[in-house]
Amino acid sequence: MTEEALLKGCLNNDSTAQRELYNKYSSKMLAVCYRFSQSREDAEDMLQEGFIKVFLQIHTFENRGSFEGWIRRIIVHTAINILKKNKKFNESVDIIHATGAQIREESVPAIIQAKQVVECIRMLPIGYRTVLNLYAIEGYNHREIANILGIEESTSRSQYTRAKAMLENILIRRRILHKPKQEVNWLAAVNER
Helix, strand or coil: CCHHHHHHHHCCCHHHHHEEEHHCCCCCCCCHHHHHCCCCCHHHHHHHHHHHHHHHHHHHHCCCCHHHHHHHHHHHHHHHHHHCCCCCCCCCCCCHHHHCCCCCCCEEEEECCHHHHHHHCCCHHHHHHHHHHHHHCCCCCHHHHHHCCCCCCCHHHHHHHHHHHHHHHHHHHCCCCCCCCHHHHHHHHHCCC
16 A cells, blocks of 8 residues: 555544554654663553554644654654653653763764664663653754753753763673774664664
8 A cells, every 4th residue: 555545544544554554654663662661561552552643643644744754753752741641751860870971972883783772772761861862863952852841951951961971881881882993873773773
């Protein structure tokens, strides 16, 4: 089925089109949810709730921009709302953990697997992980993140800076981040997933 046929079928509540749409995008969207979640089960819950919203709101898609991007925005907002609802986002983080490291966004060894980077990102405290995902991976700016999460823009900036520093420390401790001569963009590794 073409994307246009899928969209039309979903608008008509056709279960075959809905199943096909889900099958087409669910693995990519599960990867998005996984970066925000504590576990695979949490990610799957986020995915299910997100696709329910996709099907309920499909009539609002205006054929501007990519359909996949529209779905992704709904999935991201669903994941954030679940985190906020469960109050997991408001966990406090000790600033001591974030001192002393300078991040090099463009650096991770060329041999790194995206899964390793995602696992390291998932080790970050939920607040740091959420801001890092929204800013560095999903492409939101700090003002948008502040609005989405109900925090100050300066809080978003500081959470992002601390998240990068903590992530670099994790990557170094796990011997994933080595010498600058072997480095590539860590964001590219994550986005390929």
